[in-house]
Amino acid sequence: MPKRFSSVVGRSFGDGVRDAIRSTGLTQRQIAELLDWEEAKLSDLVNGKGGVTEVELAMLLGLCRVPAEDARYLLALFRESREKGFLVFPEDGIPDQVRSLIDQERLANKITIWSMNVIPGPLQIPDYIRALIERSVRAKTVNAEEVVAAKTARQGIFHYSRDFIFYVHEQALRLPVGSPKVMQDQLLHLLAMGNRNYITMRVVPSSFGAHAGLSGSFRLLNYEKYEPVVFTETENTSLFVEDKASLTTYVDVLKLLDGQALDAEQSKELITSILA
CATH class of the missing domain: 3.30.870 (Endonuclease; Chain A)
Known part of the structure; x- marks a missing residue:
């Protein structure tokens, strides 16, 4: 099986999103249902593979009540997440x-x-x-x-x-x-x-x-x-x-x-x- 591309910044971003979801006490499936997403879409996001728009990410961070400073950091990582470096x-x-x-x-x-x-x-x-x-x-x-x-x-x-x-x-x-x-x-x-x-x-x-x-x-x-x-x-x-x-x-x-x-x-x- 060929190795998939997931950048370092993408994986760091995914870890941050995973922590945000964990802080709610809800499962990924429950979060996906609240956002009317397929669970696979959220799974791709936390695995550093993107698949969402910046607006959709903002919705997720708002749902998870991520503090403003942390949200700005995750949004910045998201914008860089397809860069190879x-x-x-x-x-x-x-x-x-x-x-x-x-x-x-x-x-x-x-x-x-x-x-x-x-x-x-x-x-x-x-x-x-x-x-x-x-x-x-x-x-x-x-x-x-x-x-x-x-x-x-x-x-x-x-x-x-x-x-x-x-x-x-x-x-x-x-x-x-x-x-x-x-x-x-x-x-x-x-x-x-x-x-x-x-x-x-x-x-x-x-x-x-x-x-x-x-x-x-x-x-x-x-x-x-x-x-x-x-x-x-x-x-x-x-x-x-x-x-x-x-x-x-x-x-x-x-x-x-x-x-x-x-x-x-x-x-x-x-x-x-x-x-x-």
Whole structure:
């Protein structure tokens, strides 16, 4: 069965509509009957596939008594929901803490992450996260413990039902972040996580020189039902990339990294040697 197109913003919009319906205490069928809609029409809407006009959406939001601010947000998402790409300006200034990313990771059945400078976010231990925050440009503007808690909570995505492949540059393993004890604990954590049969760790050695991932870190999310998505981030923004030409480029980067990185066992040996 071909995968259907449902954009990231469309799925985020659908989640918002689903929450609005849930807040009424009514079922989707009951809501559809009140609006004189087919239940399938409402189902398509909450699954991020559109199928309604802006006026019809306004009727639904009014029926669900959605607060004005939330309604404006959902209407804005609705207008963007057929765009292949989603630029996010997070309110807390921490690009990694985007609710949409969390939602998309939970839907994915395979996550591939390339990290050039630091340990990949899902594999970071709390003290490592704190040390990164202390040296970041936002050290004085964010609540460090809230960020640590949010990032740590995201690690709940680890489950045998989805596969994880991490490509990490050797410089990320050797870059001192926090105290020597923090780095020791962090590398030991990498080794422990790498022993899970659904996690593959691949290190790109410094000795290889220039490599395919020099343009920056990113993650590729693959889904059983949807087309894949790439997520990238900067200091102030996060971007979901969905157009086929761009996706092909990122996939090609990963194919090259696959040939440039050490295999899983060699990668574990390198991490162990750094710990020695």
